[in-house]
Amino acid sequence: MALLPNKLIADRLELRAFSLTYFEDAFEAVKESLPEVQRWLWWAQEPLDESSYRDFVRIQSENFANDVEWRYFIFDRSAGNLVGGGSIDLMKSGVRRSANIGYWIRTSCVGRNFATRTAQILTDAAFSFLPEISSVEIDMDVANIASARIPEKLGYAFMGEVDKAVRAPGHTGRGFVWTMIRSDWRGSEFTSTEKR
Numbered sequence: 001m002a003l004l005p006n007k008l009i010a011d012r013l014e015l016r017a018f019s020l021t022y023f024e025d026a027f028e029a030v031k032e033s034l035p036e037v038q039r040w041l042w043w044a045q046e047p048l049d050e051s052s053y054r055d056f057v058r059i060q061s062e063n064f065a066n067d068v069e070w071r072y073f074i075f076d077r078s079a080g081n082l083v084g085g086g087s088i089d090l091m092k093s094g095v096r097r098s099a100n101i102g103y104w105i106r107t108s109c110v111g112r113n114f115a116t117r118t119a120q121i122l123t124d125a126a127f128s129f130l131p132e133i134s135s136v137e138i139d140m141d142v143a144n145i146a147s148a149r150i151p152e153k154l155g156y157a158f159m160g161e162v163d164k165a166v167r168a169p170g171h172t173g174r175g176f177v178w179t180m181i182r183s184d185w186r187g188s189e190f191t192s193t194e195k196r
Helices: 020-032 034-040 050-065 114-129 145-153
Strands: 007-010 013-017 070-076 082-093 096-105 135-141 157-163 174-181 192-194
Touching: 007 114, 013 114, 020 034, 020 050, 020 070, 020 082, 034 096, 050 070, 070 114, 082 114, 096 114, 114 135, 114 145, 135 145, 145 174
Parallel strands: 096 135
Antiparallel strands: 007 013, 007 192, 013 070, 070 082, 082 096, 135 174, 157 174
16 A cells, blocks of 8 residues: 555645546646646656557556655546646655655646645645655756745745756756755645545
8 A cells, every 4th residue: 555645635626646547637638738748847758649648657656556656636626627747756865855746737727726735735745644754845947937936835945056957848957946844834734535
């Protein structure tokens, strides 16, 4: 059984672990958002077709079950549609252990606070289900201004700029890093969680 629940529900959003069950909805969201996701996200680089994305979802579903990393599809509970994706992965630097979270929202759903709420839910999940971590980080390329607004809204501390690998066309080679330490987080806000 995975360390994290396969469902995280908090008011209007439901995060569901990657599964081929949701493949068609997910691929539709990715196709709609392709210019944006390809600009920023390593996994969306070409070739991105049904076959390659199906393989990605299958592998990430296995990674979730094996606690390698945890990727979720994001659903708007009121509309019932898939609105994006999010992830949690563990990082280790010396004796310090932390988690990194990421998120993307489909183009037609931008501007509805989904990214901020998703980052909040993922932060809650990391601190709630990974007791060995001391902090959660969010990083993004310095050119990704929209993404950089989110950790600040949630009270993350800005740690500065770092060199960052160029893995997508929008990357500049420099990134922002934001950190939340466990003692500063407000606590879990789930209305429900569900294990596999």
